[in-house]
Amino acid sequence: MTHTVLSSATKEVVIGFDRPFVMIGERINPTGRKMLAAEMKSGDFSRVEADALAQVAAGAQMLDVNAGIPLADEPALLARAVQLVQSVTDVPLSIDSSIIAALEAGLAVYQGKALVNSVTGEEENMERVLPLVARYGAAVVAISNDETGISEDPDVRFEVARRIVNRAADYGIPACDVVVDPLVMPIGAMGTAGQQVFKLLRRLVSELGVNTTCGASNVSFGLPTRNIITGTYLAMAISNGLTSAIMSPLHPEVKSAVMAADVLAGNDRDCAAWIRENRDPNAAAGAGAGRAEGGRRRRAQ
Amino acid sequence: MTHTVLSSATKEVVIGFDRPFVMIGERINPTGRKMLAAEMKSGDFSRVEADALAQVAAGAQMLDVNAGIPLADEPALLARAVQLVQSVTDVPLSIDSSIIAALEAGLAVYQGKALVNSVTGEEENMERVLPLVARYGAAVVAISNDETGISEDPDVRFEVARRIVNRAADYGIPACDVVVDPLVMPIGAMGTAGQQVFKLLRRLVSELGVNTTCGASNVSFGLPTRNIITGTYLAMAISNGLTSAIMSPLHPEVKSAVMAADVLAGNDRDCAAWIRENRDPNAAAGAGAGRAEGGRRRRAQ
Numbered sequence: 001m002t003h004t005v006l007s008s009a010t011k012e013v014v015i016g017f018d019r020p021f022v023m024i025g026e027r028i029n030p031t032g033r034k035m036l037a038a039e040m041k042s043g044d045f046s047r048v049e050a051d052a053l054a055q056v057a058a059g060a061q062m063l064d065v066n067a068g069i070p071l072a073d074e075p076a077l078l079a080r081a082v083q084l085v086q087s088v089t090d091v092p093l094s095i096d097s098s099i100i101a102a103l104e105a106g107l108a109v110y111q112g113k114a115l116v117n118s119v120t121g122e123e124e125n126m127e128r129v130l131p132l133v134a135r136y137g138a139a140v141v142a143i144s145n146d147e148t149g150i151s152e153d154p155d156v157r158f159e160v161a162r163r164i165v166n167r168a169a170d171y172g173i174p175a176c177d178v179v180v181d182p183l184v185m186p187i188g189a190m191g192t193a194g195q196q197v198f199k200l201l202r203r204l205v206s207e208l209g210v211n212t213t214c215g216a217s218n219v220s221f222g223l224p225t226r227n228i229i230t231g232t233y234l235a236m237a238i239s240n241g242l243t244s245a246i247m248s249p250l251h252p253e254v255k256s257a258v259m260a261a262d263v264l265a266g267n268d269r270d271c272a273a274w275i276r277e278n279r280d281p282n283a284a285a286g287a288g289a290g291r292a293e294g295g296r297r298r299r300a301q
Numbered sequence: 302m303t304h305t306v307l308s309s310a311t312k313e314v315v316i317g318f319d320r321p322f323v324m325i326g327e328r329i330n331p332t333g334r335k336m337l338a339a340e341m342k343s344g345d346f347s348r349v350e351a352d353a354l355a356q357v358a359a360g361a362q363m364l365d366v367n368a369g370i371p372l373a374d375e376p377a378l379l380a381r382a383v384q385l386v387q388s389v390t391d392v393p394l395s396i397d398s399s400i401i402a403a404l405e406a407g408l409a410v411y412q413g414k415a416l417v418n419s420v421t422g423e424e425e426n427m428e429r430v431l432p433l434v435a436r437y438g439a440a441v442v443a444i445s446n447d448e449t450g451i452s453e454d455p456d457v458r459f460e461v462a463r464r465i466v467n468r469a470a471d472y473g474i475p476a477c478d479v480v481v482d483p484l485v486m487p488i489g490a491m492g493t494a495g496q497q498v499f500k501l502l503r504r505l506v507s508e509l510g511v512n513t514t515c516g517a518s519n520v521s522f523g524l525p526t527r528n529i530i531t532g533t534y535l536a537m538a539i540s541n542g543l544t545s546a547i548m549s550p551l552h553p554e555v556k557s558a559v560m561a562a563d564v565l566a567g568n569d570r571d572c573a574a575w576i577r578e579n580r581d582p583n584a585a586a587g588a589g590a591g592r593a594e595g596g597r598r599r600r601a602q
Binding site for chain 1: 488489492493495496499520524525526529530532533534536537539540541557558561562564565566567570571572575576579580
C-alpha cells in the first residue's frame with residue numbers, strides 16, 4: 001500500500017488507499033478573492049489565520065497555502081503565510097505556487113515534510129521543481145499536463161504522469177512522494193470530464209500505484225447547486241482511487257459526501273467518524289453533517 | 302451497449318450504461334409499513350395511488366409494486382395494485398414478490414413489458430420463475446444468492462449471477478433482459494459491504510455486460526443521517542457500473558446524488574436535467590434538488 005507521509009513539526013498525516021480521505025483545505029488562496037489579496041499584500045494576515053482555523057475545525061487534515069497576488073512579492077508573502085499558519089495550526093501544509101522562488105521561500109521556513117504544489121510534465125518545470133523537492137525532502141503534486149497542454153485523452157495524461165514519476169525517481173524522490181493530480185475540467189463545459197478523470201484514476205492506481213489529489217471545486221464551475229456536484233464527484237472519484245483533494249471542508253454537502261465515501265470505501269472503521277459527526281440526536285436526516293460541523297467549530301473556538 | 306427495455310401500455314424506459322440512471326420507486330411495499338399493509342389487506346388502495354403519483358412526480362422512471370402481506374391473498378392484492386398503479390401512471394413497473402403465484406397474477410394483468418422482481422440462483426426458484434418470465438416476455442431481476450446463501454466473496458456472487466444469466470438463456474431470455482442485483486449489505490454491520498458490491502459491479506459490467514439494480518436503502522440501515530450514505534453509495538455504485546436502483550426519489554439527498562452522478566458519468570447531456578432541476582433562482586446552494594422536487598410535484602398536481 002502506497003503511503004505518502006506529510007508532517008508539521010508535531011503531526012503526521014498519511015495519504016493512502018487504506019486511509020480516510022485527506023481533505024486539504026483550499027481557502028488560503030487569494031485567486032479570485034480580492035479582499036484577501038488586498039489584505040495579504042498590505043501585510044494583514046488576519047483572514048489567513050481565520051481561514052486556517054475554520055478549515056481545521058471543519059475537518060481539514062492539511063491546508064493548501066497560496067499567495068499568488070499580481071505585482072506582489074510572492075516569495076515573501078508565501079513564506080510569511082506558511083509561518084503564520086504553522087504558528088496557529090498543527091496540520092501539514094501544501095505549499096502552492098507556480099513561481100519556483102516562492103516554493104523555495106515557503107520550503108525554507110517550513111517545519112516538517114511539506115507537499116509542494118506543484119510540478120508539471122513540462123521539461124523546464126520538472127528540472128527546476130524536482131531538485132527543490134528532493135533537497136527539502138518534501139513530497140510533490142504532479143500535474144498531468146506538459147508543453148502540449150492538457151490532453152482530453154486520459155491515456156496521454158497517464159503518460160505525462162508516468163514521465164513525472166520516473167523523472168522524480170532520477171532525483172531520488174520515491175513514487176510514494178509523488179501525488180498525481182489528474183486535472184478535472186468543468187463538467188458543464190466538457191461532458192466527458194468525469195469519465196476522463198475516473199479512467200485516469202483507475203490507471204494511476206493499478207499501474208503506478210500512486211496517491212492522487214485534485215482541485216475538486218473546478219468540476220462544478222458554472223453549474224447551479226454546485227456543491228452537490230462537487231461532493232458527488234469526490235465520492236465517485238474516491239471509488240476510482242482518489243486519495244486526497246484540495247477542497248473546502250466548509251461546504252457541508254462536500255464534506256458529508258467525502259465522509260460517506262470513507263464509510264463506503266471501508267476506510268471509516270466501524271463508521272466511527274460518521275457516527276461521531278452525525279450523532280446529534282436533534283439532527284434531522286440529511287442535515288447532520290452541516291450541524292455537526294457547526295458543533296465542531298464551536299468546540300474549537 | 303446493453304439496453305434493457307421495459308414498457309407500460311404507452312411508455313418505454315431503457316436501462317443502459319449510456320442512459321440516465323433509472324430510479325425505480327420503492328415505496329409501494331407494505332414490508333415494515335403497518336398502516337399500508339392494513340389498508341391494502343382491507344381493500345383500501347388510496348395510499349398505493351398516492352405513493353405512485355408522488356414518486357413519479359419526484360422523478361421515478363419506474364415503480365416497484367409489492368403486496369407481501371402475511372396471511373393475505375398476495376396474488377389478488379398484487380394484481381389489483383398493478384392494475385391500479387397502471388391506471389394512474391404511465392411508468393413501467395417492477396412486479397415484486399417472492400411468491401410465484403403472485404408474480405404470475407401480476408404479470409397476467411400487466412400491460413406492457415414488466416420487470417419481474419426477482420429470481421435467485423436457487424435451482425428450484427430458477428426453474429419456476431424463468432419460464433414465467435419467458436412466457437410473458439418480461440425482464441427479470443437476478444439476485445446473486447443461491448442455496449448456500451449470500452456469499453461475502455464478490456467472485457462467488459459473480460458466479461451465481463453468471464449461472465442465472467446462462468439459465469435464462471436456456472429459456473430464451475436474452476442477457477439484456479436479466480438485470481443483476483449484486484445485493485448490498487448494511488455498511489454499518491459489514492465494513493466491506495461497499496467494496497464487495499463495487500468489485501462485483503465492475504465484473505458484471507466488464508464480463509457479463511449486464512444491467513444492474515439494487516435495493517439501495519439497505520446500505521445505510523442503522524446509521525444516522527442515512528440518506529446521505531444511501532445517495533453517496535449510489536453515486537459510487539454508478540461510477541462502478543450500476544444502471545438502476547429500487548430506491549426512494551422522495552429523499553432529496555438520494556435523488557440529488559443520483560442526478561449529480563448522471564452529470565458526472567456523462568449521461569445528462571449538457572447537464573440539462575441538472576440545470577432544469579436546480580434553476581430556481583431563489584434556491585440556495587445545496588437546497589436546490591429538494592426545492593426543485595417540490596416544484597415538479599406542484600406541476601404534476
